Each structure stands twice: as structure tokens, then as C-alpha cells.
Amino acid sequence: MTSHLGRNAARASSIKRRLDNAPDRRRCLSGNTCPGIYELHSGKFAVVGTDRTKELRHLLACGEDQCIVVLPRHTLVWAKANIPDA
Structure with a gap:
């Protein structure tokens, strides 16, 4: 059985x-x-x-626990209308 805290953490992610x-x-x-x-x-x-x-780490600040992800332009353009302002 999953604890209440475990369920909340799973839902948050x-x-x-x-x-x-x-x-x-x-x-x-x-x-x-x-x-x-x-x-x-x-x-x-x-x-x-x-x-x-690997290719971009020398150009961008990136922590050891982070990665740099590249998206096709159209992916962000399509998402733009759905990204909240605040």
C-alpha cells in the first residue's frame, strides 16, 4: 500500500x-x-x-545533474499558446 505522502509525490511528478x-x-x-x-x-x-x-556544455551553464535538450522549433511554437504567463 502506498502512503499518502507517496501518492502526493507521485501525483506531483x-x-x-x-x-x-x-x-x-x-x-x-x-x-x-x-x-x-x-x-x-x-x-x-x-x-x-x-x-x-556533450556538444553544448562548454557554451551553456549546465549542472552535473542537468542535461541540455534541443527541440525542433515547431515543438515550442505549437506549445507557445499553452504555456502560462505566470
Whole structure:
């Protein structure tokens, strides 16, 4: 049985909604390999893209526990209308 705190932590890190268009509505060959931007129940965002940490770390500040993810332009453009102002 999961504790109350465990359930709350799991919900906080779960996906609330996808901010960009679903894979079937855009230029994506497979729903399993599409980049995306997601809002989590915690209010944070999760990004699925191509890891370019090795190539870009020398140009950008990136902590050891972080990675640099690159998205196709259209992914962010489609998500723009769904990203809250505050």
C-alpha cells in the first residue's frame, strides 16, 4: 500500500497535460520518438528532446545533474499558446 505522502509525490511528478500538439497532429513518424513539452501536476515542466549536453556544455551553464535538450522549433511554437504567463 502506498502512503499518502507517496501518492502526493507521485501525483506531483505526473503529467498534467501536453503543451504542444499530439504526435498524430504534427510531423512525427512515431508517437514514441516525438519531442514534446509537458506540464506536471507540480507546476514544473518536462521536456523530451535530443540530448546535446556533450556538444553544448562548454557554451551553456549546465549542472552535473542537468542535461541540455534541443527541440525542433515547431515543438515550442505549437506549445507557445499553452504555456502560462505566470
